[in-house]
Amino acid sequence: MKNHPIKLTSIFLVSTMLFMNCASNDIAEVVEEEEVNESEVITGELHAAFAAFDTEETDIYLINGGADVTIETTGLPNHETFYWGSNHELYRAESGSFAGTPSTINPNGTYTDMRGEARTYDDSFTVATNPTLANNTTSTSMGLIGIAVSGAAIYNDQEGSGSLDEAAATLDWTGGHIGPDVYHYHLEPHAITNDDEDLVGILKDGFFIYGRKCNSTGGYPTDLDSSGGHSSTTQHTTSSEYHYHIINEMYSTTSAGDVGYILFAGPYKGSL
Ligand SMILES: [Zn+2]
Ligand SMILES: [Zn+2]
Known part of the structure; x- marks a missing residue:
């Protein structure tokens, strides 16, 4: 998915993608990226359970400095029906x-x-x-x-x-x-x-x-x-x-x- 409703720096995007690809046991690191040109700093981490979500159909990311998490979906099921x-x-x-x-x-x-x-x-x-x-x-x-x-x-x-x-x-x-x-x-x-x-x-x-x-x-x-x-x-x-x-x-x-x-x-x- 694309077109996040908020602006994110490329640094943060890369950080988030790496983060979501981690095995759940490895999600202990803290995302804390300070951007150069824009002001938002995200501190905190996505819950390990989000690693179970289909990355093709959903997009999950922290906002509001890490206090909140947005879950987006295409609405398309990834399985047979x-x-x-x-x-x-x-x-x-x-x-x-x-x-x-x-x-x-x-x-x-x-x-x-x-x-x-x-x-x-x-x-x-x-x-x-x-x-x-x-x-x-x-x-x-x-x-x-x-x-x-x-x-x-x-x-x-x-x-x-x-x-x-x-x-x-x-x-x-x-x-x-x-x-x-x-x-x-x-x-x-x-x-x-x-x-x-x-x-x-x-x-x-x-x-x-x-x-x-x-x-x-x-x-x-x-x-x-x-x-x-x-x-x-x-x-x-x-x-x-x-x-x-x-x-x-x-x-x-x-x-x-x-x-x-x-x-x-x-x-x-x-x-x-
Ligand atoms: Zn239970
Ligand atoms: Zn119904």
Whole structure:
């Protein structure tokens, strides 16, 4: 991706790229580059978990002196799905009904919305580099609530104006589909995690969301709050920190007949 909304020196860009390519265990260095011609100094480091994000589909960088991190995505999933359409190399034929879902992903990242307006799939949000739990929870809303490591959007458990139930038959093998807008996941995305502890993505409150199991114990966590969150170590941090899991409660079966688990229903526990 390109066209950062802020100005960065070439020195900082090189520093960041090297940094993101490091193995997670090596991310101990501090990015502290003082530029010559422009004023912003970035101090701090990206969380090691960001190394799991697809570098083709996402662009992740520190801003505001390192206090915040911006996550940008093309909105294009890096894996197979029915929704790429049969002419695309990542097309995956499925036997489900997919009734009423003629839409396919446009590899150019553009689409026409329901009102006929030209739109793009790309999206971004900025969160605190070190997010904290808020005093009050915040309900999730329609549309993008997080960005997955694959580049695809994370949506909540609602569809349009109603329940996800009616749309469940349109979900592909990895719990995703395309509505009138961007391709997005509602269920445990099997392209990323399937009954394991893998990192799924980051939500708009800055906390990461992992699969149904937790690296801290290797099993299903038993101390999750109502949002699926708890504090423990993970494969991406040796200190205890708050993070979400996909809650291990079966939701439905997908079009392909797979068992589905809601990805994230909320509410957010962090600040937005
Ligand atoms: Zn949907
Ligand atoms: Zn955990």
